[in-house]
Amino acid sequence: MSSHPFDTALKLQALAAGRYAGATSPAYWNMVGPFGGATAATVLAAVLQHPDRLGDPLSITVNYAGALAQGPFEVQIHPARTNRSTQHWTAAIVQQDEQGQPVIATTATLITAARRETWSLSDLPMPGVPRPDEVRAMPYGQGMAWLENYELRPVSGFIPQTWDGRQHDHSVTQLWMRDHPPRPLDFCSLLALSDIFYPRVWLKRATRVPAGTVSITTYFHAGGKELKATGSGYLLGQARGQEFRNGFFDQSAQLWDEAGTLLCTSHQIVYYKE
């Protein structure tokens, strides 16, 4: 049994059909709740261990309706419809409030699919960047527990070193990354990595305003073969903002492995305070 903190964080206990008990992990704690990528991965982990699950993850949307409080939660998943080669899931993470009433912290939809080899082609080649060993790793932690579990080697678009409010000319970040300690990539860890980028508004404005993901959607292009080929190697992640407007911005991201295979694409809408 793996003792990697990521596996510990995603540990679920089956309670009944489609109901799984879990608990927040101190190792993946962010500012006011768990790292959103770990929360998304927890929902996916529940679907992956459901006995009726068909195929591999194709698409997941996770909506962060409220911060998870430290402690136990329940993941509730339901196969809304099963087709010949795709399966549609609805999901929620529920906690009890102080009066013992259930509160929905997270809603989600997922699609799994039995995929076959077809004509395939990438229309988005990996950008030319220095190799992982040519760029410096960020110091771990930075005061947030979850960052201790990732090795991040920024290539461009660093988090601002001075919060001087000077407007940046673009909102693109590129970085090499992997779990720390290294861990063979799977669907859940890939999903978590797709949410690793710090808020684009910080880069654009050089101002550390409060910001948090409201909804994330990740599309999986990798199957088991590509995950295995990637192993515990680095991924190149790239993220950019598109529009910052009246309290929310959107972000598009792509994650390639070292061989240049596009493993997933991801999008999110993020709240920011002004």
Add this chain to the structure above:
Amino acid sequence: MSSHPFDTALKLQALAAGRYAGATSPAYWNMVGPFGGATAATVLAAVLQHPDRLGDPLSITVNYAGALAQGPFEVQIHPARTNRSTQHWTAAIVQQDEQGQPVIATTATLITAARRETWSLSDLPMPGVPRPDEVRAMPYGQGMAWLENYELRPVSGFIPQTWDGRQHDHSVTQLWMRDHPPRPLDFCSLLALSDIFYPRVWLKRATRVPAGTVSITTYFHAGGKELKATGSGYLLGQARGQEFRNGFFDQSAQLWDEAGTLLCTSHQIVYYKE
């Protein structure tokens, strides 16, 4: 009362709290079901007329679990959580099968938000293209009913005129578009327009393989002010594929108004055969 076919298609009758009766519209029929953009807009229309709805649409994800059959359906929506300035909705479209059993055709999640004016900035300027009156309108119809309701003026990345299987060097389409006859833009029609692009795999391969959207996510950057400023003018839509792999590709899209305001960004994962 508007007699525009779009308003007719989106007409819903409240049955009970969170339950609305509707019916598929022949005017928006595609190949084996309604135009997906119209289906997504129908879910949004239900949320917009719910008496407890807070604020304007921020994000919507619609999963096409199965084709809607011609005829009546029910939209079921539920406010999963209401915060101070955001509200999280879950939704489904349900039909009865031949045995009278309920079948889920569509699942969805939506977020509405009460937005305030903040620091704002676009990081994705509208590409330089000819004005709408400088490019020719496509002939209506093309054999699919729903296309009769749109005026499309392609700028680049036309649908292939010859299906010769010659691989195209990119998968980008740009086009001016609006409802036909013209209709003042609202959240529902904007959402429908975000799904207007023909499958990227057709452009890339010049091969008309079966293809259909599995899941779409649209983020609204426009509020009421931007919708009003756009009126019944044209939108510039741009779409590109990122990865085509083993039966599915993803597409990213952006929609600007004529003044260059980015109204929404959209992403989808699309099934293709072979």
